[in-house]
Amino acid sequence: MIQGNTMKSRLALIVLVIASVRAGAQEINADLEKATKDAVKKVAPSVVQIVTQGGTDMVVTTPKGPVFRKALGPTTGVIVSADGYIVSSAFNFINQPTTILVSAQGHAEPFLAKRIATDKSRMLTLIKIEAKGLPVPPAAPKKGIHEGQWAIALGRTLDTRRLGVPSVSVGIISATNRIWGKAIQTDAKVSPINYGGPLVDIQGNVQGILIPASPRGDGETAGFEWYDSGIGFAIPMEDVYAVLPRLKEGKDLQRGLLGVRMKSQDIYSVAPEIGEVMKDSAADKAGLKKGDIITEIDGRPVVRMAQIQHILGPKYDGDKVSLKYKRGDKVEAINNLTLVAALVSQAHPFLGILPMRDDPKLGVEIRHVFPKTPADKAGLAPGDRIVKYGIDKTMAAFLGQKRGAQQLLDWLNTQLPGKEIKLEVARKGGKTETLTVVLDQLPGSVAGDEPKLPDKLPEAASVRKALAPLEVAKNLKPAKAEAAPKAETGIVKRATADGEHKFQVYVHEEYDPNIAHAMVVWLHPPGKNKDDDLEEVAAIWEDYCAAYKIILVMPISQNDAGWLPGESDIVIEAIQDTMKRYTIDPRRVVTHGLSVGGQMALHLGFGARELVRGVAAVGAVPTNIKDNQPAQRLAFFLVAGELDPLAKSIADSRVKLAEKKYSAIYRQMPNRGREYLEDAQLRELVRWIDMLDKQ
C-alpha cells in the first residue's frame, strides 16, 4: 500500500515536472520572442525607407552571373544624426539616381535627400535630409560583439505603404573581423530587402549596417550573389560613427593602400616579400624596395600577406601606419607612413601624328600632323618618315619584326608625357634631320579639356600593302607574304565555333584585304536582335564603312532584356573570328552600343583590354571605371540625348574617365532622348575611329 502510494506520488511528481519543464521551455521562447520584438521596436524609428528615381542600368552579380539591372525598388537607411544624416549601403545608389527620397516614421511627408559621400572601402553611402530631432540609435560597442549573439536584420522595403515595424530576419553573429577586418558576419537573411538597414542585438543596440560584401571582390555589388544564403555582412556601427565626420565633409573615401605587389600570389603561406613597388605609391615614397620583407605593421608582427591585409583592410587613404621590414640582414622601421588610394593613373603620351597605314617599309611615314601638338611644334610634316627614335644619344632603329607604327607606339607607351625625346626623320624632300620633341598627353585625358575633332583628315590613309611582307633590318630574315583569305562581302551570317551563338558581319562591297579596316562591334539595344534590326544598322553605316574602311560586327544577345555581361565571351569570339577572316587594324577595334548595348560596350572595353581600343557608348554610363593601363590604350566616345535623364551622369563620367587619364570625349544630342546617333554625331564618331591610331 505504501509502495503503491509512493509510486503514485512519484508518477504525479514526474508528470508535474514534465509539464512545468515544457511550460518553462515555452516561456523561454515567449520571452525571447518578446525581447526580439522589443529590440526591433526600439530601433524602428531610426530605420528609414529610401526610394530613388532616375539613374542608369547597373551591373549586379546574381547566382546566374552578372546582369544589368535597373534599380526600382525601395531601399533602407539608418539615421545617424539628429539633424538628418542617414547611412545606407552603397549598393542602393550605384545607378546614380537623380532623385533620392526618404520616408521616416512619424513624418507624414517624405524628405528630399542629397548624396553627401560614399565610403568606397566599406561600401556605405551617406545622405542628408533637412530635418531636426531625428532619433539616433545606440551603437553596440564593437568589443562587445561576439559570435553566437542574437543579430536581427531590419529593412524597410517590403511594406511600401506604411512605416510601422520594419521587416525582420533573426539570426546570430556568425563571426567578427571579416572582409579583411571590416565587417561582422551574420546568418540572418541579408539581401536587397535590407541592405542599408541595421543589424541589431537583442537589447536594441545597432551592431552594424547591412551591406553586400565578399572577401574576394570590391565594389558595390560584390557579395550580392550570397543574398539570403545565411552569409551576410554588416559594417560595425562603431566604425560607421567613427568615419562619419570624414564622410560629412562630402568627399568620397577610398581604401588606403601601401602600393606594393608581393613576390608571390600566395597570401597564406609565404613571407610577405615585396615583388614590385608601384611608382609614386606610399611604399615608394617611404623608400621600400623590391626584396624587402615586411615584418611588422602598427606594432603587430606579420609573417604572411593575409595578416597585412587584415591590418590594412580597414584603413583609409590618408591614414598613417608604422612598419618594420627586413632588408638583407637588417631590420628597418618606418613611422607615419601615409597610405594612399588607388595609384595615380598616368596619361598616355602624345606626339601628335597619324601614321600612314599598311606600310611595309621600315620606319613610320606620317599621314597627318595635328595642329599645336609637339609634332607640329617640332616641324614634322605629312610625308616625313620617322626612321629612329630615342632619348638623349641612344637612338633605336626600326627592325621590321612588327609594323613601324606599332613598334613606335609600343615604345611611346613606356614614356610619360613631358618627356623630351628625339626623332630622326627622313624628310619628304630627302634630308635627314634629328628633331627634339617634348611629349604631350593624349587629347581628352584632361578633366577640363574637351577636344574638338578635325573636320577632315587626309583621305589617303593607307599605302594598301597590308599583306606585303614587312621590310626588315639588314641582319634579319624577312617574313613571308600573307595570303588573303577569301573574303565574303555584304551581310555575312556567322556563328561561334560551338554553333550556339549567331552573329553577323557587314563587309562593304569594295573590301580590299590590303587595307587594314577598323572594326565596329555593334551591341544592339534590348530586343533589337532580329535580322531586320541588324540590316537597318548596316544600312546606316554602309556608306561610312566604304569610305572609311570599316567592318561592322554585330553579335546577337540571346536575352530579351538585353545583353548580359556573361555574354562577353560570345562577343570576343565574334571579334576574333572576324580578325581571322578580314584584315583588321588592331589599333582601331571599337565596341559600340545604345542603352544596355552601350553598357555592354563599356563593360567589354574595360574587360577585354587586349582587344578593344575604343568604346562608343550612347545613353550609357561608365559605372565601374578601372585603372588605365600604359600598354593598352582605350579611348571613349560618350553620347547622350539632351532629354535622357542620364545625360548629366554621362557628362560627369567623361570627367571621371579623364581623371583616370583615359582619352574621352562627350557629345550631347539636342532634343533627343536615349536614342541612336544623329548624322552629326555619327560623322564625328567615324572621324574619331579614323584617328584612334594617333600617337
Place this chain on the structure above:
Amino acid sequence: MDMHKRIARSAGALLWVLTIGTIALAQQPFTPVAVDVNKRLVKLFGAGGFKGLPSYGTGILVSEKGDILTCNNHILSTSDLRVHLYDGRFYQARVIAREPELDLALVRIDSDVDFLPHYDLAKAAAQPLAEPGDWILAFSNQFKIATRDEPMSVQRGVIAAYAELRGRRGIFEAPFSGEVYFVDAIANNPGAAGGAIVNRRGELLGIIGRELKNTLSDTWINYAVPVQAKVEIQRDEKLTTIDVVTFVKEAIAGSYKQSEKRAKIDRGAYHGIILVPNAVAVTPPYVEEVIPDSPAAKAGLRPDDLIVYVDGELASSIKIFREIMKQYGPGTDVKLDVQRATRLVSVKLRLAEQPKVKAVP
C-alpha cells in the same frame, strides 16, 4: 539504510532527472508542435514534372472528412491526384473548388475517411494577425523529400513583414494581390506551396505560396497567404469580398461559385498634365506643360515639377504614372507629391471628365 539518507538520495536523483529533463526539452522546444502539425498536413502528387514544374505539393486538412486546402496551382490539373496522409495511408483525391484570386483550392479525399486531425480554419482566422518578429515554423513537402508516412520538412524563422505582395504596379505579377506574411525562412521551394506556416504554439497562420521572384530587388520571395486573407472578386458581374474561411466553408458545402475573370477596368480621367517625351525605358515623370484651367493648373502644378508619389505610390517612370492614373475616375481627389527644384511639394488634384474636343467648323 538511514531514512534521511534515502530521502536525500532520491531527492537528489529526482533533481538530477529534473535538470536533465529541462535540458532535453529545451533542446527540442518545437518537437511536440511539429508532431502535432504534421498530422494535419498531407503530401499531394499530381500534374507537373515538365518545364521545371514540380508534380508534387503540400496541403492542409481542414475537415475530419478529408477536405484539404492547398495552392491553386498546376499540380491540380490532373484526373490522377493522390494524397498521402501523415500515417502513410494514401488516397485518390479530386478538386472541389478553386479561387484564383485567393490562389487557393479545396481538394477532397475520394474515399470515406473520418476523424482526421485537421485545422479549424474559422478558429484560426479569428486570431489576431501575427506581427513581424513572431516566431514561426514552416511545414511543407519541399523538394519531395517526404513520401507516405515520412514527416514534412520543418523550418524555423520569423514573420519578416505583413505587407502587400505586389511590390509595385506593373513591375511584377503576383498570383495573389492582397497582404501576405513574408517570412525569413527560405520556405517557398518547389512543392512547398500549400504548406503551413504556424506559430510557436502550432496555430495555423497561413498557407505557403508559390515560388515567386521580386523583380524589384532580384530576390526570391518567401511568403504565405494569411488565414485571415480577404480579396475583392467579381461574381455575377458584381464585386464582392471573399475570405479564406468563407471559401473553405462554401467549398465544403459544395456551394462555392468561383469568381469571374475580371475585365480590366481602365477608368482614367482628365488631369491636364503633359509629361516630357517618354524617351527611355524609365523616364521619370517630369511635367513638361500644364494645360491652362485644367485640374493640374488649378492645383498649382508647374512645368519641370517631377512627380514622385501618386497617392503615396511611387511613380518611378512615366509608364508607371500612367498605369496608376488609370485607376482613378473623374471626380476623384488625387494627391501628388512633386519635386520642385530642391523642395518636395504636395498638391491635390480633382480629376475631371475628358474635355470635349470642339468640332472643327
